């Protein structure tokens with residue numbers, strides 16, 4: 001499976017993918033890393049791994065549509081089977097989302113549909129939830145609103161601040177992303193319209209990470 005990664009910053013999720021491939025845990029290759037920020041650490045991680053690293057600067061384009069088209073032309077050129085948005089902090093264009101329907105996923109640091117958008121850990125603390133976590137979902141036109149494939153939960157502990165909670169969630173993001181990608185490599189996941197298909201039938205509830213493995217939830 002050829003994976004293209006979109007990232008705006010640190011790239012720890014990208015690194016988790018690269019490490020899983022190196023360790024033989026994921027039968028895939030990262031064929032390109034793409035960013036809207038020239039200085040993204042994710043690009044450096046790609047270069048260090050000998051992977052094409054491409055920055056496309058939004059300020060070089062007059063419109064968002066032109067930027068999106070240029071970025072996705074670069075992505076298409078590496079012929080990915082799957083695009084993984086891993087900390088890509090920009091809205092995606094409708095044309096690109098449509099063109100890659102069912103072939104683009106995102107990792108989001110909350111238990112969707114709760115806490116969409118930015119500062120999800122602060123949102124969770126403000127809501128007083130006792131459980132928080134992360135989700136991997138197919139990308140659709142609605143921001144953080146596409147069909148959810150899999151989730152991992154963490155407890156919210158007394159005394160948590162945003163950073164402590166973010167660190168606990170990030171620790172689960174990496175195995176969640178890898179376990180989800182393993183299902184893609186074994187062709188067990190697809191998207192039919194708005195319905196996630198798992199082993200050829202509709203998934204009724206997001207898969208749940210238990211340890212390092214994804215399980216179906218009883219519904």
Ligand code: GRF
Pocket residue numbers: 007008009010011012013014086087088107108109134170173
């Ligand atoms: C992660 O929390 C991811 O869920 C969110 O942005 C963060 C990116 O982290 N979308 P990294 O760049 O992968 O380290």
